Amino acid sequence: MGIFVISTVVFLYYTIWILIMPFVDTTHPVQNIFPSREWAIKMPVILLLSAAAIIGSFLGIVMVRS
Known part of the structure; x- marks a missing residue:
């Protein structure tokens, strides 16, 4: 179960990083997370x-x- 949770978190992080963050303003504080x-x-x-x-x-x- 732990491996499933870790892989899901990594997948969601990478997906947000690749698909959503290019549309967020570069000066937004959320950009510091990635x-x-x-x-x-x-x-x-x-x-x-x-x-x-x-x-x-x-x-x-x-x-x-x-």
């Missing part, structure tokens, strides 16, 4: 590349041992 929009692309790319590297390393180690 990082700059360039990180909206950088973070998922970094996470996907890291996950691919970890999975690839795991598969490589398993193949070498067998």
Whole structure:
């Protein structure tokens, strides 16, 4: 249940950050809660590349041992 709640909160945060915040004035105090929009692309790319590297390393180690 905890993983479901955390993933829902992260999804809602990211969705608000990407879909709603571009329409809010840049001087509004709510903008301080969110990082700059360039990180909206950088973070998922970094996470996907890291996950691919970890999975690839795991598969490589398993193949070498067998």
